[in-house]
Amino acid sequence: MVVTVTSALVGDLFILAAILLKIQLVTLWDLLRLKLGKAPQKGIPLFNGLSRAQVHYLLMAGSLRKYNSGDILFRKGEVSDSMYAVISGMLDVVDALRITDEYNNHGTRRLITTIKKGDVVGEMGMIRRCQRSATVIATAPTELLEINDKMIKRLHWLYTPTAQNFFFNLMTIMCNRLEKTTKCSNS
Secondary structure, eight states: OOOHHHHHHIIIIIHHHHHHHSSOOOOOOHHHHHHHSSOHHOOGGGGGOOOOOHHHHHHHSSSSEETTTTOEEEEHHHHHHEEEEEESSSEEEEEESSSSTSSTTSSSEEEEEEETTEEEOOOHHHHOBBBOOOEESSSSSEEEEEEHHHHHHHHHHHOOHHHHHHHHHEEEEEEHHHHHHHHHHOO
């Protein structure tokens, strides 16, 4: 038993340390930084002002989703409790002018906006659990971080300061969009 414990201790202290020095581990954080070209808290407004550890809490609580070009993220009228931060790719937010043509490539659509890397989409659905006001379609291969109500509640319970910063950033994004919409409607 002494030989087993001693060999396990030597393995943990020396062999494992030597292996970890030679092998580079790639984390979710590293993948996000690579895709954004910078630290996620600088590339995604939702993460502004958060420390690296706080962004880690959000990333571990959320889930990454991949969509191909032409895939529909969500449809107008669907009810959801999720929002998405765009890690890579691009999305079009469209409003179908005729219900029957909404999901048809040849249908009549009105482009509302284009969502790019670093932007967020679906925040009203997450906050209010209301029907989606538009259809969102991937226009390029896209990777999204899904953030939902359960994750936010867990984050609030475990890491209250992070949750507070997250909600402040979300309110800032929504206020900026409201201001932009107000300026567009007054023009």
